[in-house]
Amino acid sequence: MEVKVLNSKDGIPITYYKTGNGERKILIANAPGMSIKFWVPVIQILEKDSTIITVDYRGFPESARELTEEQCSFDKIVEDFFQIIETEKLDKFHCLSWCLGIKVLLQIYKKIPDSVISMVTLNGAYKQLDLNNQGKFTGLLLDIKEKVEQDKNAIHRMIKIIDQVGIIPSQNFLALITEEDEDDESSSLDLYDLLEAESPLASLAFYMINTPNALKTYLKMYVQFGYFGGEDIIKEVSVPFALITGSEDTIVTFEEEDHQLFNSNKQIRVKEVQGGSHFMIVEYPKKIARMIYEGLQENSNMLKQTSTLPI
Numbered sequence: 416m417e418v419k420v421l422n423s424k425d426g427i428p429i430t431y432y433k434t435g436n437g438e439r440k441i442l443i444a445n446a447p448g449m450s451i452k453f454w455v456p457v458i459q460i461l462e463k464d465s466t467i468i469t470v471d472y473r474g475f476p477e478s479a480r481e482l483t484e485e486q487c488s489f490d491k492i493v494e495d496f497f498q499i500i501e502t503e504k505l506d507k508f509h510c511l512s513w514c515l516g517i518k519v520l521l522q523i524y525k526k527i528p529d530s531v532i533s534m535v536t537l538n539g540a541y542k543q544l545d546l547n548n549q550g551k552f553t554g555l556l557l558d559i560k561e562k563v564e565q566d567k568n569a570i571h572r573m574i575k576i577i578d579q580v581g582i583i584p585s586q587n588f589l590a591l592i593t594e595e596d597e598d599d600e601s602s603s604l605d606l607y608d609l610l611e612a613e614s615p616l617a618s619l620a621f622y623m624i625n626t627p628n629a630l631k632t633y634l635k636m637y638v639q640f641g642y643f644g645g646e647d648i649i650k651e652v653s654v655p656f657a658l659i660t661g662s663e664d665t666i667v668t669f670e671e672e673d674h675q676l677f678n679s680n681k682q683i684r685v686k687e688v689q690g691g692s693h694f695m696i697v698e699y700p701k702k703i704a705r706m707i708y709e710g711l712q713e714n715s716n717m718l719k720q721t722s723t724l725p726i
Contacts, residue, residue: 416458416467421502423473427486429495430477431470433503435462440508441711442523443469444496444516447640448633450476450622456700457511460708468503470496471623472636478629487635489643493522505530509711512536513696514667515637521645524652533655533714535707538693540667543644552666553641555606560634570627577621577630613665614692649676649683655714656683659706661691682717686710 416434423429432451441461443454451469458467473495474482485491496519500508509532510520517539524531544553562569610617624633649656658677660669669677669685677683686706688695696703 423495427473431499433468435466437465439465441465441467442508442510444512444519446514447472447636448624453696457704460704474632475623478626481628482632484635487639489639510534514538515540515640517541518643521648525648535657535710537659538667541645544641577625614694616697617694655717657710658685661688661695664693666693
């Protein structure tokens, strides 16, 4: 992949990647703070007949400085994507996303609907965070954020946890923690337990969040993403839209109200991966790559069918 860097309008370097030379253009919005490497199996399939552009969020992969709350705002992040769209002259493109990345693409669709041809998303976390009724994952991240802000020494122990998990994902992380390090009140250990229960490979989620600046930036960014809700946009999406979800996803779960929303829009198709967790992109990379490719093909077929209907 070709690695490119541009400066955002507020002076932050934004790294993005480009590969393939196909006529079909695809823009990928990853989960914040997660490595583009997770997408390699998907990209290897799609780049054969497409041009792929995928983006590292501001503050990653290099984390020489901690970003402020304002610099982590959702609007600033979306603005970065629009800069890349303009720089690469993407007039018409398909959208792929994972987890919170769906929010970026929904906002892009809202602003330039005529440019988005179709959408495919994995484990789409499209809802606005309800801080009064927060899920376990959100609660743990907010606990970590509070602890980091109140105790400057806490960050170093958390980085040790994240670094060991990310670098040695094949080992049992708890075996790496000495008895002196154990802390029953550690939110970071709670978070690890949650991720480990979700998937044996879930520890890879911390791939780029292994420095104090990166962790602080990620926690701010997670909260900023939470302010945005995509329900109203999903209701109005008028392009083919495939939602791929895992049957064992415990971090993003679709309830009855979600399915009612999806069923209200004929453009939306929900595809469930049996046994797939929130991190199925790294558990079943080839299977997910094929499903994404098939989802894009189905989207294209739907567009062809629509174009042949009499007015």
